[in-house]
Amino acid sequence: MADFDFDDLKRRMDGAIQSFKGDLAGLRTGRASPNLLDPVMVDAYGTQMPVNQVANISVPEPRLVSVTVWDKQMVGKVERAIRESNLGLNPVTDGTTLRIPLPELNEQRRKELVKVAQQYAEQAKVAVRHVRRDGMDSLKKMEKDGDIGQDDNRQMSERVQKMTDDAVSEIDRTLATKEQEIMQV
Template sequence: MAGGADLNDIKRRMDGAVTAFKSDIASLRTGRASANLLDTVMVEAYGSRVPLNQVANITVPEPRMLGVSIWDKQMVSAVDRGIRESNLGLNPIVDGQNLRIPLPELNEERRKSLVKLAHEYAEKGKVAARHVRRDGMEAAKKAEKDGDIGQDESRVLSDKIQKMTDETIVEIDKALAEKEKEIMQV
């Protein structure tokens, strides 16, 4: 499109907002074990802080248990400490080069706070999508003002951008509803 907003770029940026949101909620703990639960855990390794998945393998041997196989036996205590200090409320059991992490039951209060956090993540994703919409609308208006596109073309472009925004927000709401159901499931 000569001038105007690049719809492919807008779509890519809106998809990025959804991906970031889904990544944020994946780290929220539900009643069931998920390897994503430990995505945010950082470990002191070889003089720097690295994500846990760079020093160990994470498995889900049972619905309420995580397994962590640490590749270097000198890293066991650092991984144990990283998980304990991660504010996830987990207490690993050291078994040689492996850690077993039982997941405690979520109480009602904790479930509600996780749902609230999921809603905050969703709002952050929606705000990001709206920022992309604003940038696209401004580009369309500028192109019209500069004479690169006509008024009709500008209106069509604005409608397409609004439609993309609406679809993105629906996708975020759908993922939020699924996560909320997962968190509240006892």
């Protein structure tokens, strides 16, 4: 039986899941989280940088995010980046510290956030399915080239499908947890 790299497929599927979890971490729930500012990029020193590379982010209270900018010339740029990030946040500047109070989420905003989470989940599932397709194509090519037989192809295809099903069910579980977190008042 020829070599087929199941570990590579698993690694790529896990990468899609981790990317999905990272996207979800940036979605705002009712509580403050330092990950909330992960998607925010600041124009710093002539390049785009994540906020956490120009400032320290902390959560002193459940509904407050504190951003302490290291270089006081960057305070205005960090504040502007947070305001323009479409996260609905309004930072208050206090020297080199930005205080970001998190307003209560209304029902409509919660539903919008759930839809965004569902879009992220669908993108992750598509990525997992692309990995599956690559694996299946590789198996078909190996069978066509005579490297593996029909029985081996079927067994290996079933294993690839099981890996895909497991990854998709993990995405669904993660999404359900996040939806519950968002809708919790």
